[in-house]
Amino acid sequence: QKEVEQNSGPLSVPEGAIASLNCTYSDRVSQSFFWYRQYSGKSPELIMSIYSNGDKEDGRFTAQLNKASQYVSLLIRDSQPSDSATYLCAVEGGGATNKLIFGTGTLLAVQP
Amino acid sequence: DAGVIQSPRHEVTEMGQEVTLRCKPISGHDYLFWYRQTMMRGLELLIYFNNNVPIDDSGMPEDRFSAKMPNASFSTLKIQPSEPRDSAVYFCASSLGLGRGADTEAFFGQGTRLTVV
Numbered sequence: 001q002k003e004v005e006q007n008s009g010p011l012s013v014p015e016g017a018i019a020s021l022n023c024t025y026s027d028r029v030s031q032s033f034f035w036y037r038q039y040s041g042k043s044p045e046l047i048m049s050i051y052s053n054g055d056k057e058d059g060r061f062t063a064q065l066n067k068a069s070q071y072v073s074l075l076i077r078d079s080q081p082s083d084s085a086t087y088l089c090a091v092e093g094g095g096a097t098n099k100l101i102f103g104t105g106t107l108l109a110v111q112p
Numbered sequence: 113d114a115g116v117i118q119s120p121r122h123e124v125t126e127m128g129q130e131v132t133l134r135c136k137p138i139s140g141h142d143y144l145f146w147y148r149q150t151m152m153r154g155l156e157l158l159i160y161f162n163n164n165v166p167i168d169d170s171g172m173p174e175d176r177f178s179a180k181m182p183n184a185s186f187s188t189l190k191i192q193p194s195e196p197r198d199s200a201v202y203f204c205a206s207s208l209g210l211g212r213g214a215d216t217e218a219f220f221g222q223g224t225r226l227t228v229v
Contacts, residue, residue, distance in 0.1 A: 032216050043203060043220035044155070088155060090218075092210060099168055100145065100210070100218055104154030 003027060004091050006103035014111050019076040021106050023089030026070070032092035033065055033072045038105065039085045048074060079110045116221035118204050124227045130192040133224045135204030136185055145205040145218060146179055146189050155203070161187065162210075194228045201225050 005024050013019045021035075032051055036044035050056045050063040050072065062075040072091075076083055086105040117136040125131050137144045145160040159169040164181045172179070176195070181187040191198055205218040 032210075034217075043223055045220070046217050049217065092216060099157055099160070100207075100216075101157060102147075102155040 003101045004089055004103040006087075006089050006106050008104060009107040010109050011106055012109045012111060013079050015079060015081060017079050019079045019083065019108055019110070021074040021076075021087050021089075021108065022071060023073065023091075023103055024071045025089075025091045027091065028067075028070065030067075030091045033063070034090040034092075034100075035061075035063060035072075035074045036088040036090060036102075037085045038088055044088055044102075076108075079108075081110045081112050084108055084110045116204055116206050116219055118202075118221035118224050120224060121222060122225045122227075124229065125194055127195055127228055128193045129228075130190065131194045131198075131226060131228075133189040133202050133204075133226070135187045135189070135221060137187070137204070137206030138219055139185065141206035141208055141219075143207045143210060143218075144181060144187050145203075145207075146187070147203040147205065149201045149203060149223075158189070191226075194226075196228045199226055199228050 003026050035048040037047050038044040048061050048063040050065045053065050053067055056063045060077045064073045086107050088105045089103040090100055092100050119134045142163050146158040147155050148158055149155045156171055158171045159179045160167055161181045177191055179189045201223045203220050203223045205220045207218045210216055
């Protein structure tokens, strides 16, 4: 089982719709969870972080964490074509070495 | 700060040659990470350092790969000898710390696109 799993997509949504991206992780002791956005040919950039169960909102983005079910999600409201990118879920393991592990990413395509 | 700086941006080399990738982390960041990204395997953690000391190198694929961090402002990833399957984008990232809070945010360099022919 991969440590961090994401559906590779592509996830295609119309402009203005809500995009829902999901991620599951295997290490129950993980403490910190992140969503990075990566445009084609560019480096990943952090867009959201979440550490406690529940929702965290930042503008059009909402991160959701459920530690009991070991999943974290990202909602993008009012999706724009400029949101088209690969979204990477990252989890910091709570073990001795605290590694920051990434999923393989979900490609989001927002159709104008 | 100029962010994480990697060099070179692109590297094309022949199989069997030695390749050295370089990284300058953000000043003051205690953690430095080397990742490799391919279409098939995504973003894989190769090794990370804390205060210049390697903490976890379990992601280093083979003995052909080695990484050093001689001081707080410089790190290298070396592949010797290189093979075509090493072709990938190699990212360096740094962060203030690991753990809860904004300190954990990892900032990435622009990456080095390595092609081994």
